[in-house]
Amino acid sequence: MLDFGTLLPLLAVAAASGVVGGVLAGLLGVGGGIVIVPALYFALSLSGMDPALTMQVAVGTSLATIVFTSLSSSWGHYQKGAIDMGLLRLWAPAILVGVGIGGILGGVVSGYVLMAVFATVALAVAIDMVLRKPKTEVAARSFSRPVWAGLGVFAGGVSAMMGIGGGTVCVPALSFLGYDIRKAVGTSAAIGFVIGLPGALIYMATGLGTEGLPPFSFGYVNLLLAAVIIPLSTTFARVGVKIAHAIPPRALKLCFGLFLAITSLRMFADLFGVV
Numbered sequence: 001m002l003d004f005g006t007l008l009p010l011l012a013v014a015a016a017s018g019v020v021g022g023v024l025a026g027l028l029g030v031g032g033g034i035v036i037v038p039a040l041y042f043a044l045s046l047s048g049m050d051p052a053l054t055m056q057v058a059v060g061t062s063l064a065t066i067v068f069t070s071l072s073s074s075w076g077h078y079q080k081g082a083i084d085m086g087l088l089r090l091w092a093p094a095i096l097v098g099v100g101i102g103g104i105l106g107g108v109v110s111g112y113v114l115m116a117v118f119a120t121v122a123l124a125v126a127i128d129m130v131l132r133k134p135k136t137e138v139a140a141r142s143f144s145r146p147v148w149a150g151l152g153v154f155a156g157g158v159s160a161m162m163g164i165g166g167g168t169v170c171v172p173a174l175s176f177l178g179y180d181i182r183k184a185v186g187t188s189a190a191i192g193f194v195i196g197l198p199g200a201l202i203y204m205a206t207g208l209g210t211e212g213l214p215p216f217s218f219g220y221v222n223l224l225l226a227a228v229i230i231p232l233s234t235t236f237a238r239v240g241v242k243i244a245h246a247i248p249p250r251a252l253k254l255c256f257g258l259f260l261a262i263t264s265l266r267m268f269a270d271l272f273g274v275v
Contacts, residue, residue: 009043009046010043010044010046010047010225011224011225011228013039013040013042013043014039014040014043014225014228014229015228015229015232016039017032017035017036017039017040017229018032018036018065018228018229018230018231018232018233018236019232019233019236020032020035020236021033021034021035021036021065021069021229021233021236022069022072022073022232022233022234022235022236022237022239022240023236023237023239023240023243024240024259025066025069025070025072025073025165025167025189025192025233025237025240026072026073026076026077026189026236026237026238026239026240026241026242026243026244027185027240027241027243027244027252027255028167028171028185028240028244028255028256028259029073029077029165029167029170029171029184029185029186029187029188029189029192030164030165030166030167030168030171030188030192030259032062032065032066032069032165032233032237033059033062033063033065033066033159033162033163033164033165034164034168034263036058036061036062036065036163036229036233037058037059037062037162037163037164038058038266040057040058040061040062040225041054041055041058044057044058044214047214049212049214050212053210053212053213053220056106056203056207056220057207057213057214057217057220057221057222058163059106059161059162059163059203059220060163060200060203060204060207060219060220060221060222061163061220061221061222061225061226061229062163062164063160063163063195063196063199063200063203063221064196064200064203064221064226064230065196065226065229065230065233066163066164066165066192066193066195066196066199066200067193067196067197067200068230068233068234069165069192069196069230069233069234069237070165070189070190070191070192070193070196071193071234072233072234072235072237072238073189073192073237073238073240073241074186074189074190074192074193076237076238076241076242077182077185077186077187077189077190077241077244078186078190080182080186080241080245082182082183082185082186082187082245083183083186083187083189083190084179084183084186084187087174087179087187088187088190088191090145090148091148091151091152091191092152092191092194093149093152094148094149094150094151094152094153094156095152095153095155095156095166095191095194095195096156096194096198097152097153097156098152098153098154098155098156098157098158098159098160099156099157099159099160099194099195099198099199099202100156100160100198100202101153101156101157101160102156102157102158102159102160102161102199103160103161103198103199103202103203103206104202104206105157105161106160106161106203116267116268116271118158118162118267119264119265119267119268119271120264122168122172122260122261122263122264122267123260123261123264123265123268125172125176125257125260126172126257126258126260126261126264127257127261128172128176128257129172129175129253129254129256129257129260130254130257130258130261143177151173154169155169155170155173155191156194156195159195159199160195160199160202163199164195165188165189165191165192165195165196166188166191166192166194166195167185167188167189167191167192168260168263170184170187170188170191171184171185171188171256172256172260174187174188175253175256181252181253181256182244182245182252185244185252185256200221203219203220203221204218204219204220204221205219206219206220207219207220207221
């Protein structure tokens with residue numbers, strides 16, 4: 001059991017991650033998990049929790065918060081006409097398949113190899129988004145359905161294993177295909193719900209009966225931490241939406257590229273710290 005002296009800092013970290021994660025969810029369409037997972041992982045590690053369970057709880061709890069954060073963020077983007085519903089219908093089934101695979105494998109397979117691949121791709125995409133000159137016209141390209149399906153399974157699987165909303169993969173992919181950056185962000189915010197709900201349910205189910213979990217846990221989802229994060233992340237997601245639609249598209253693209261570069265470098269730092 002966690003004592004009050006340990007619980008209070010843990011709740012404070014959860015609250016801070018909810019604020020920052022919410023703003024990023026609305027601004028960049030990333031679901032907030034890219035902030036929430038490492039924050040919870042660090043805080044739970046300091047609490048003396050079994051290291052073997054820390055990452056699962058951080059990921060499962062993050063996915064549960066993404067359900068609500070993505071709803072708030074995507075509704076704001078939808079009101080501004082920034083969600084491509086046709087693309088969402090095309091991509092959602094494959095993403096769901098990926099979430100199922102990634103969610104089940106998340107607690108079994110080591111993610112270090114996947115993290116190395118993802119960090120490399122993320123850094124390459126970040127460099128492309130920052131350095132590529134803006135086009136005078138936006139002309140959305142597309143792939144065949146099998147390629148869309150493959151991208152969806154990849155995005156869903158990686159997101160479920162890492163507890164993120166999918167925007168880290170989906171936004172640069174859609175931007176590369178020529179989609180307007182605001183529509184890429186808005187559609188990715190909606191995809192966060194498609195990832196978060198089944199992902200959280202899978203982590204709840206796979207963690208049932210596990211010993212050593214913190215109080216108020218339902219499987220690998222900690223309800224207390226989620227209850228602290230969700231009101232803050234959903235509120236501040238709308239702040240992020242307003243910022244996203246108030247700044248030039250090029251500035252938004254640069255913002256996401258720099259954010260992605262920082263995320264990638266942090267992943268490499270974690271890898272070299274473990275290997």
